[in-house]
Structures are given as structure tokens and as C-alpha cells.
Amino acid sequence: xxxxxxxxxxxxxxxxxxxxxxxxxxxxxxxxxxxxxxxxxxxxxxxxxxxxxxxxxxxxxxxxxxxxxxxxxxxxxxxxxxxxxxxxxxxxxxxxxxxxxxxxxxxxxxxxxxxxxxxxxxxxxxxxxxxxxxxxxxxxxxxxxxxxxxxxxxxxxxxxxxxxxxxxxxxxxxxxxxxxxxxxxxxxxxxxxxxxxxxxxxxxxxxxxxxxxxxxxxxxxxxxxxxxxxxxxxxxxxxxxxxxxxxxxxxxxxx
Amino acid sequence: xxxxxxxxxxxxxxxxxxxxxxxxxxxxxxxxxxxxxxxxxxxxxxxxxxxxxxxxxxxxxxxxxxxxxxxxxxxxxxxxxxxxxxxxxxxxxxxxxxxxxxxxxxxxxxxxxxxxxxxxxxxxxxxxxxxxxxxxxxxxxxxxxxxxxxxxxxxxxxxxxxxxxxxxxxxxxxxxxxxxxxxxxxxxxxxxxxxxxxxxxxxxxxxxxxxxxxxxxxxxxxxxxxxxxxxxxxxxxxxxxxxxxxxxxxxxxxxxxxxxxxxxxxxxxxxxxxxxxxxxxxxxxxxxxxxxxxxxxxxxxxxxxxxx
Numbered sequence: 001x002x003x004x005x006x007x008x009x010x011x012x013x014x015x016x017x018x019x020x021x022x023x024x025x026x027x028x029x030x031x032x033x034x035x036x037x038x039x040x041x042x043x044x045x046x047x048x049x050x051x052x053x054x055x056x057x058x059x060x061x062x063x064x065x066x067x068x069x070x071x072x073x074x075x076x077x078x079x080x081x082x083x084x085x086x087x088x089x090x091x092x093x094x095x096x097x098x099x100x101x102x103x104x105x106x107x108x109x110x111x112x113x114x115x116x117x118x119x120x121x122x123x124x125x126x127x128x129x130x131x132x133x134x135x136x137x138x139x140x141x142x143x144x145x146x147x148x149x150x151x152x153x154x155x156x157x158x159x160x161x162x163x164x165x166x167x168x169x170x171x172x173x174x175x176x177x178x179x180x181x182x183x184x185x186x187x188x189x190x191x192x193x194x195x196x197x198x199x200x201x202x203x204x205x206x207x208x209x210x211x212x213x214x215x216x217x218x219x220x221x222x223x224x225x226x227x228x229x230x231x232x233x234x235x236x237x238x239x240x241x242x243x244x245x246x247x248x249x250x251x252x253x254x255x
Numbered sequence: 256x257x258x259x260x261x262x263x264x265x266x267x268x269x270x271x272x273x274x275x276x277x278x279x280x281x282x283x284x285x286x287x288x289x290x291x292x293x294x295x296x297x298x299x300x301x302x303x304x305x306x307x308x309x310x311x312x313x314x315x316x317x318x319x320x321x322x323x324x325x326x327x328x329x330x331x332x333x334x335x336x337x338x339x340x341x342x343x344x345x346x347x348x349x350x351x352x353x354x355x356x357x358x359x360x361x362x363x364x365x366x367x368x369x370x371x372x373x374x375x376x377x378x379x380x381x382x383x384x385x386x387x388x389x390x391x392x393x394x395x396x397x398x399x400x401x402x403x404x405x406x407x408x409x410x411x412x413x414x415x416x417x418x419x420x421x422x423x424x425x426x427x428x429x430x431x432x433x434x435x436x437x438x439x440x441x442x443x444x445x446x447x448x449x450x451x452x453x454x455x456x457x458x459x460x461x462x463x464x465x466x467x468x469x470x471x472x473x474x475x476x477x478x479x480x481x482x483x484x485x486x487x488x489x490x491x492x493x494x495x496x497x498x499x500x501x502x503x504x505x506x507x508x509x510x511x512x513x514x515x516x517x518x519x520x521x522x523x524x525x526x527x528x529x530x531x532x533x534x535x536x537x538x539x540x541x542x543x544x545x546x547x548x549x550x551x552x553x554x555x556x557x558x559x560x561x562x563x
Contacts, residue, residue, distance in 0.1 A: 078441075078444040079444045079445075079447050079449050079450070082444070082445050082446060082447040083447050087445070088445055090441070090442075094439055094442040094445075095438075095442060096434070096435050096438035096439050096442065096443075097438055097439070098434070099431075099435065103434075104435075107431045107432060108446040110431055111435075111446045111447045112447060115428045116428050116429060116431070116432035116448055116453070117429055117432075117456065118427055119427040119428075119430075121427060122423070122426045123427055123428040123430065123431045124426065126428060160442075163446060164445075167446060167447060
């Protein structure tokens with residue numbers, strides 16, 4: 001255990017990543033307890049997505065440690081992290097475009113149940129009901145049979161959420177889950193995430209540019225600036241933090 | 256007609272063919288079946304895995320030479336030699352594929368081509384074993400399978416079972432995951448799939464069935480030659496699959512039929528102009544008919560994945 005006291009779902013210590021002359025992530029210590037609904041905010045280039053990519057194994061960090069469920073997971077490839085219960089969505093929608101919405105989610109279930117090497121049975125009916133139930137939950141039941149590539153942008157984001165949830169993760173990392181959505185839909189989808197997290201005890205970490213959304217759903221907020229953590233705390237504290245206000249161009253941003 | 260009726264119709268036509276067709280056409284149909292299996296195995300990678308191999312002749316040749324060597328040098332009967340073809344080809348695909356799947360796109364294609372050229376060179380130079388440029392002659396099936404009709408039925412049965420097996424693989428959880436890898440490797444990793452391992456498994460399966468096609472071809476041809484492994488042979492399943500339609504499971508079979516019939520029609524009149532004709536056909540199909548011959552038929556029957 002890398003932390004005293006309470007078991008953390010996710011912890012980073014002194015995480016650093018440099019791209020050429022840019023210190024994208026500069027010594028980030030993050031501690032996410034179970035059930036947290038954590039927003040990571042910060043101006044463009046603050047290092048949010050890089051931090052995500054380090055945590056999820058997409059990028060190798062230069063120094064520091066990453067603990068998931070108390071175990072060091074530095075250097076593990078994405079598919080192993082996923083097997084350990086880490087789910088994610090990407091900033092740019094990442095789905096299986098020529099498969100139907102149903103097949104997208106079914107494939108995620110098949111893999112989660114480690115049946116993806118099975119060549120002996122037809123996959124068509126496997127986990128079909130579970131996949132349909134999950135699509136229902138994210139509001140895509142009617143779209144199940146459609147090729148996912150033709151779905152509306154917002155529906156594709158919902159589908160990606162369903163794909164990630166099919167792996168029944170302990171920790172779900174959402175990189176700007178509402179990017180490109182209308183304000184109304186942003187609130188809907190984040191309310192949905194909050195509801196699912198509440199129902200299942202899932203821990204969620206997300207980045208988001210829309211401060212309305214952040215302050216509506218986040219339990220705690222981590223503010224990043226120039227690759228480091230500038231402030232962290234419950235929404236009210238972050239809102240009152242003068243450093244945060246200064247970073248956001250001196251405006252009392254969090255309304 | 257429904258798919259089941261089409262299939263029934265096809266089986267009846269193929270079953271009675273030997274009663275009405277002269278031996279030449281039975282041999283042509285036999286070759287179509289073998290090429291169709293080779294192209295379908297190839298298309299497991301290209302159409303379903305999104306991996307374009309420029310070196311599948313390696314596995315075809317490994318299968319052909321395995322069967323021929325066992326018969327010629329060890330006196331093993333066909334029924335034991337033929338099953339060895341896919342096994343040896345799979346072993347070759349596992350060895351080469353281990354390195355090939357580490358690369359993608361053009362590099363994947365070029366490394367697969369390089370390994371095939373290595374296989375070609377080994378066959379060409381190792382005269383003591385393979386006969387080098389002279390090949391291995393008199394690789395005939397036993398007398399009971401020697402007539403064109405008998406070998407036709409034999410080939411048809413094995414190709415038919417292989418196609419069913421490949422179809423089952425495509426429709427299995429493994430096939431779903433393979434399509435996921437094709438569509439989006441990054442996302443596939445994040446549903447827990449080890450992308451390289453999955454690609455390698457598909458590569459080995461594809462290599463095994465290519466080797467089986469090679470083994471069948473050895474006995475059909477009665478001889479094996481180094482150019483079975485040459486790069487021109489590697490392009491055969493690529494062209495056949497493109498003509499038939501790579502988006503469809505049955506496209507490569509339709510492609511093999513069209514390819515071989517056209518080749519026969521054109522080459523008997525103007526043998527010199529076949530490559531020119533083939534080139535023109537490929538251009539026309541790619542430009543006007545991106546889903547291949549099966550695109551002419553259309554409908555859900557042929558489609559293997561939802562359209563984008």
C-alpha cells in the first residue's frame with residue numbers, strides 16, 4: 001500500500017513526462033479515493049490529457065509512480081490495465097465504426113469475460129441481453145442495430161461510455177466526455193455518469209472544459225496548471241481559491 | 256432466393272457437374288476451389304483483420320512443399336501428408352508473424368513480402384531437398400483420387416469444410432474481436448484485447464488455411480515449384496479478393512471464380528494479353544465497384560459488417 005490510511009483507487013506520485021522542451025506533466029501527486037467523482041480541470045496545455053495517457057498506459061512516464069488499487073501499475077500496457085478494472089474514453093470519440101452499436105458493446109463484454117479467443121461458438125447471441133440493457137441505460141436502445149459510424153456525435157460519445165462500462169471497471173477515466181456536445185446534452189450525459197457511479201460505486205475521473213458541468217457533478221476538483229497540480233478540493237474551495245482565479249485570467253470563473 | 260436456397264442450388268450444381276462437364280472443366284473448378292480457399296484465408300487478414308499481407312505465397316508454398324516432400328521423400332500417403340500442410344504452414348506463420356504483426360500498414364506488407372522471399376530463396380537454393388528450380392515432380396494422389404472427378408469431389412469437400420470453419424471463426428467471439436482490432440486498435444486495447452496477440456492468432460489461422468490450399472494444389476498440379484513462393488503468387492489472393500470484394504466473406508470465392516474463368520476465356524484466345532486484361536479489370540473494379548463482384552449482387556446476404 002502506497003498510502004497511509006484509506007485505500008485509494010488511484011494514486012500518482014511525482015509523475016513526470018517531458019516532450020522535447022515541454023514538461024507536459026511536472027510532478028503530479030494525485031489521490032483518488034473510492035467512489036470519488038473527480039474533475040481535472042485546467043487551461044489548454046495544462047497537461048490533463050497527457051496525465052490521462054500516462055495513467056492509462058498509453059504513454060510511458062519519465063519518472064514517478066502510478067498505483068491502481070494499491071498496486072504499482074507503472075509500465076503496464078493498456079490491455080492489462082483494462083483487465084485490472086480501468087476503463088476509459090478518449091477525447092476524440094473512439095469506437096468500432098463499422099460495427100453496429102450492439103456489436104460494439106457485445107465485443108467489449110466478450111473481451112471482458114475473456115472469451116475473445118473462442119472460435120467455437122457464434123458470438124451473435126452472446127451477452128446480447130446485457131449489451132442491450134447497457135445501451136438502454138445510455139439511451140441508445142433504439143440505435144442498437146445501426147452501424148455506429150453513422151450515429152450522431154452525441155450518440156457516439158454515449159456508445160463509447162457504454163463500451164467502457166461493459167468492462168465493469170472500478171475506475172473510469174473520461175477524457176472530455178462532453179466534447180462537441182450541446183450544453184443540454186452535456187448536462188444529461190454527466191448526470192448519467194454521476195447516476196451510474198452512484199449506483200455501482202464506480203470511481204470516476206474526468207476532464208472537462210465546461211465549468212457549469214464540472215461544478216454541477218464533481219465531488220472534488222483538481223486544477224492543473226503548466227503540468228502541475230495548482231489546487232485541489234471540493235468545488236466550493238476550488239471556486240474560492242485565488243490561485244485558481246488568477247490562472248483563469250483573473251476572472252471569478254467558477255460561477 | 257434466400258441464402259439457404261442459393262446454397263442448396265450451388266451444392267446441387269457442383270455435385271452434378273462431373274456428370275455433364277468434361278474433365279478440363281472439372282480441373283478448372285478444382286483450381287477455382289483451391290484459389291478460392293487461398294483467397295478466403297488471405298481475406299481473413301485483409302477484410303476482417305485489416306492486415307494486408309504481400310507474402311502469403313510463403314504459407315501456400317510451405318503447405319505445397321510439405322505435402323510434396325512427405326509423399327516424395329518419405330513415402331507418406333496423401334491422407335497423412337495433406338494434414339501436415341496446414342500444420343507446417345501455421346508454424347511458419349507463427350514464426351514470421353511474430354515479427355510481422357509488430358509493424359503496421361506498408362511495413363507490415365513489406366516485411367511479410369520479405370519473409371516470403373526468404374522462403375522462396377530457401378526452396379530455390381536447397382536443391383538436395385526441394386529439387387531447386389526443377390521442383391518436385393510426380394506428386395500425384397493415390398489411384399482412387401487420381402481421376403479429375405474424384406479429385407474434384409475430394410477438393411470440394413475439403414475446401415467446403417474449410418470455408419465453413421473460416422466462416423465460423425469470423426462469426427465467433429474471436430472474429431468479433433478481430434473486427435474490433437481492425438476498426439480501432441487503440442480502442443480494442445482498452446476493452447482488454449492484446450492487439451498483437453490477436454493479430455498473430457489470425458495470422459496463424461490464415462497461414463494454416465493457405466497451407467492447406469497449397470497442399471491441395473500440389474496434388475492437383477502433380478508437381479511443386481519454387482515460384483509457388485514467389486511474390487507474384489502472393490499477389491494472386493490479393494487480386495482475387497479485391498475482384499470479389501474484401502468486405503464480404505464470400506467475396507474472395509466469387510473473385511476466384513471470376514478470375515479463373517476470365518483467365519481461361521482470355522488466355523485461350525490471346526494468351527499474351529491476359530496480364531493487360533487483368534490489369535484493366537482490376538482498375539475497373541477498384542474504381543467502379545469497390546465492393547467487388549459481390550457488390551453487383553448486393554443485399555444483406557453478402558455483407559459481413561455494417562456499412563460505415
